[in-house]
Structure formats: C-alpha cells, structure tokens
Amino acid sequence: MLGVVTPKISIQTQDFDVAAEIVALTAGRADIGAVVTFSGLCRDEGEVLTALELEHYPGMAEGEIGRIAAEAVNRWPLQGVTVIHRHGRIAPGQNIVLVVTASTHRQAAFEAADFLMDYLKSRAPFWKKEHRADGSEGGWVDAKDSDEQAATRWR
Amino acid sequence: MKLIYFAWVRERIGKSEEDVELPAEVTTVAELLAWLKSRGEEYENALQHARSIRVAINQEHVDHGEKIGGAREIALFPPMTGG
Known part of the structure; x- marks a missing residue:
C-alpha cells in the first residue's frame, strides 16, 4: 500500500527506546521488509568529559528536521521515518540522536x-x-569539514 | 526586528535575543552582520569571522546575500554540531 508517509519527529530532553520506536513503525503491518536504525551516542575518549550540553533552536529544530525528513520521503520509497534528537545535558554513553527508516527493501532504508x-x-x-x-x-x-563534505554527496 | 543568538555567538554578544531597529541601508544578511559588528566590542568579537556565521530568517537557513525585508526573526549562530 502506498500512502503518504508522515515522519515522526521529536526534539526532547528525555531518552528514547530504540526497540519501542521500531515497534511503533512496524506494528500492525506486514508490508515493511526492512528497518534501519542509527543511534548516535555521547562519546568520551579518555575520560575527559562529564557531559555534553546540547543547545538547540526551538521551532527551527523541528522545522529543519521536518524539511530533511520530507526530502528523504521524496527521494526514497519509505514506509516510515522517525527522527528523535535530544537536547540538554547528556552524559557519556547516553543516546543523543535516533533515526529509523522503514522500507520494502534494505537499500532504500540504508x-x-x-x-x-x-x-x-x-x-x-x-x-x-x-x-x-x-x-x-x-x-x-567545532564543526567538522568532513560532516559538511558528507552532505554534499547527496546533491 | 527580533535577533536571536545561539552557542558561542550568544555567549560572546552576552545576550540570547534582542529587538533592533535597522537603518534603512541595511537590506541584506551581509549588511546586517557588518552593521552589528559596528555596535561594540562584544559584537566585533562574536562576528569577527563573519563568513563562518550561519544565519536563519524566520527559522530557515539563508545565504549572506539574502534580502532581509519581511523578516520577523533573524538568528545568528556558529556552524551546527548536532547529530
């Protein structure tokens, strides 16, 4: 069934549950063949950090992620998209960001x-x-040039 | 017009937002940055590398050449480091 996919987008302080987010995308349907999840965690190399503080632009954060997710839905045959980005103080080892994509086949989801x-x-x-x-x-x-470069390959 | 600052731009300017009356000759983002730099040492310090400052008008990314007519809210911030 091809329908309009409405991405789920959440900007939140609290943690997320990866398994629960997969279930939320796939429960009650049998047409999804592939789910890809990416989790980004707060990393500490050498016990230097106590935490990362994530500042965000309320309103624009939701809006910009919504535009990015809408572009993904336009470019790939997706059946579901979830993006969760946390803000506030996040300790090493804790989750920062989650992306979940669901599709018929794995290539589009990846x-x-x-x-x-x-x-x-x-x-x-x-x-x-x-x-x-x-x-x-x-x-x-500091922002990395490599992150900026990575985005250019999709143009 | 409402100006909003984030991250080290906010810290260096010393406030998170302010309302300003722009002079009539300030019509683009680049001109806004140049005008702000003339407002004092804290602005000069925050915006010294103007080309690295990212700008959003009404919560959407824009280039420095963008016209600012009709803007309700202009945000200035460093390159983003989310994800």
Whole structure:
C-alpha cells in the first residue's frame, strides 16, 4: 500500500527506546521488509568529559528536521521515518540522536538513514558544548569539514 | 526586528535575543552582520569571522546575500554540531 508517509519527529530532553520506536513503525503491518536504525551516542575518549550540553533552536529544530525528513520521503520509497534528537545535558554513553527508516527493501532504508544523518549533522540547529571532568571550560565543539563534505554527496 | 543568538555567538554578544531597529541601508544578511559588528566590542568579537556565521530568517537557513525585508526573526549562530 502506498500512502503518504508522515515522519515522526521529536526534539526532547528525555531518552528514547530504540526497540519501542521500531515497534511503533512496524506494528500492525506486514508490508515493511526492512528497518534501519542509527543511534548516535555521547562519546568520551579518555575520560575527559562529564557531559555534553546540547543547545538547540526551538521551532527551527523541528522545522529543519521536518524539511530533511520530507526530502528523504521524496527521494526514497519509505514506509516510515522517525527522527528523535535530544537536547540538554547528556552524559557519556547516553543516546543523543535516533533515526529509523522503514522500507520494502534494505537499500532504500540504508540510504535514507545515511542521508538523514548527513543532513542532520550539517543543517539541524544544534550545538554541543563540552563539560570536562577536571572542571575546566571545555568549550564548544567545532564543526567538522568532513560532516559538511558528507552532505554534499547527496546533491 | 527580533535577533536571536545561539552557542558561542550568544555567549560572546552576552545576550540570547534582542529587538533592533535597522537603518534603512541595511537590506541584506551581509549588511546586517557588518552593521552589528559596528555596535561594540562584544559584537566585533562574536562576528569577527563573519563568513563562518550561519544565519536563519524566520527559522530557515539563508545565504549572506539574502534580502532581509519581511523578516520577523533573524538568528545568528556558529556552524551546527548536532547529530
């Protein structure tokens, strides 16, 4: 069945449950053959960080992710899309972002999830600030040219 | 017009938002950035590398060449680091 896919988008402080989000996309239907999930976690290399603080632009964050998700729905034959992005203080090891894509076959689901993450990285209005274990001001995380480059391959 | 600042742009300017009356000659994003830089040391410090500043008009990304007529809300921020 081909219907209009309405992406689920949530900007929230609380954690998410990956398994529950997959069930929410697939429950009660038998036409989905592939679900891809990507989770992005707060990473700490060498016990330097106590947390990342994620600032966002309320309103635009939802709007921009909505535009990115709508483009994914236009480009790939998807049957479901979920994007959850957390904000606020997030400790190492905790979840930051979730992308779930569902399709008849795996290629569309993989590609759409990859596209969504590349665009989220370079266009969704979020900024990470480091809180360091030694109490020093870690400062704002610098944007990577490689993330900007990654988004250009989908043009 | 409402200006909103995020991340280190907000910290360097020292406020998260403000209402401003723009001079008539300020018609593009680039001109807005140049005008803001002239408003004091904190703005100069925040916007010294103007080309790296990202701008959204009414919550949508725009280039520095964009006209700002009709804007209700203009946001200035560093390159994004979400995901």
